[in-house]
Each structure stands twice: as structure tokens, then as C-alpha cells.
Amino acid sequence: MEINDIIQKAKQNDQIAFNMLLHTFWNDVYGFLIKRLHNENDAEDITIETFSKAFEKIKTFDENFKFKTWLITIAKNTHSDSLRKQKISLSNQTSAEDQDRLYWIMDEAPSAEDKLIKEQNLAELLKDIKKLKPHYQQVLNLRYFQELSYNEISKEIEAPVNNVKIKLLRAKKLLAEIILSKK
Numbered sequence: 249m250e251i252n253d254i255i256q257k258a259k260q261n262d263q264i265a266f267n268m269l270l271h272t273f274w275n276d277v278y279g280f281l282i283k284r285l286h287n288e289n290d291a292e293d294i295t296i297e298t299f300s301k302a303f304e305k306i307k308t309f310d311e312n313f314k315f316k317t318w319l320i321t322i323a324k325n326t327h328s329d330s331l332r333k334q335k336i337s338l339s340n341q342t343s344a345e346d347q348d349r350l351y352w353i354m355d356e357a358p359s360a361e362d363k364l365i366k367e368q369n370l371a372e373l374l375k376d377i378k379k380l381k382p383h384y385q386q387v388l389n390l391r392y393f394q395e396l397s398y399n400e401i402s403k404e405i406e407a408p409v410n411n412v413k414i415k416l417l418r419a420k421k422l423l424a425e426i427i428l429s430k431k
Contacts, residue, residue, distance in 0.1 A: 258306050276316050277323050298323040300410035376426045384419035
């Protein structure tokens with residue numbers, strides 16, 4: 249499937265299309281930010297925020313431009329915004345508007361990663377989860393073991409709901425890679 253076809257499906261709120269875009273362009277955006285920031289954690293956080301913003305605004309994407317360039321521009325602007333916020337010491341809390349906004353990224357259909365994770369026995373799965381970075385462990389624990397909603401997780405970790413969804417997608421992908429590497 250062509251990238252433009254995937255983008256069109258994402259514009260129609262297709263979760264599989266969002267996953268494909270995330271997996272296809274994650275390394276490009278993360279690589280750009282790691283070169284710019286020289287800090288893995290900050291680069292990862294801004295990459296997550298970049299995809300969150302991109303998915304929120306995907307309907308505004310113009311197909312006359314390259315999607316990767318659009319994402320890199322969002323990443324650059326997100327990094328600039330975070331620097332500006334640090335300089336004026338704003339709090340990192342979400343606004344009431346963000347909390348009240350209706351989020352459209354759906355997580356109803358189990359992904360390939362979800363299916364693979366379910367096949368693992370619990371003890372092995374817990375060992376594999378421990379191999380992830382702590383913030384990925386946390387969102388997986390809150391979502392799948394404590395069974396919190398996205399809004400509840402958002403409040404718990406003090407991050408916008410879209411960021412929670414992107415972190416969960418990324419955590420599931422990394423966990424699936426760990427599981428597959430053992431087979």
C-alpha cells in the first residue's frame with residue numbers, strides 16, 4: 249500500500265493506518281530529534297508528542313508535500329515550543345481544553361502486537377515488560393494490568409490523552425519486538 253493511501257485511511261480515523269504511519273516514520277522523526285537534542289529520553293518524548301500532534305491534525309496534511317517533511321517540521325516546531333516553555337518555566341500540565349477535547353484515535357481492533365502479547369504466558373510477559381524503559385512499563389501496567397482508561401492514564405501520568413495513546417502504541421511495538429526476538 250502506498251503512503252498516500254495510508255494517509256487517506258488515517259484521515260478517515262483508521263487505527264491500522266495510524267499504526268502503519270507510526271511504525272514507518274518513527275525512526276526518521278526520532279533520528280532527527282536525537283541529532284538535535286543528543287538526549288534519548290527528550291528525543292523520545294518529543295517524538296511521541298510529534299506523532300500526537302500529527303495524528304490530531306492529519307486532516308490538514310496536504311498530499312502535495314512529503315509526509316516525512318511534514319512530520320519533521322512538526323518535530324522541529326514541537327522542540328522549539330518545548331525550549332520556549334522551559335525558558336519561561338511554564339508548568340507541564342494539560343489545559344482544561346485538552347482534557348475536555350474528544351480524542352479520535354481508536355484502539356478497538358487488536359493489533360498484531362496485541363495478538364502476539366496475548367499468546368505469551370504471564371510470567372514471561374512480565375519479564376519482557378521489565379526490559380522496556382520505565383515510562384513504557386508504566387503505561388502498559390496502567391492500561392493492561394490496572395485496566396485504566398486513556399483519560400485515567402492521562403491524569404495519572406500528567407500527559408495529554410493522545411500522548412498516552414502514542415506511548416502505548418510504541419510500548420506494544422517494542423514489547424512485540426522483544427517477544428519475536430526470542431522465537
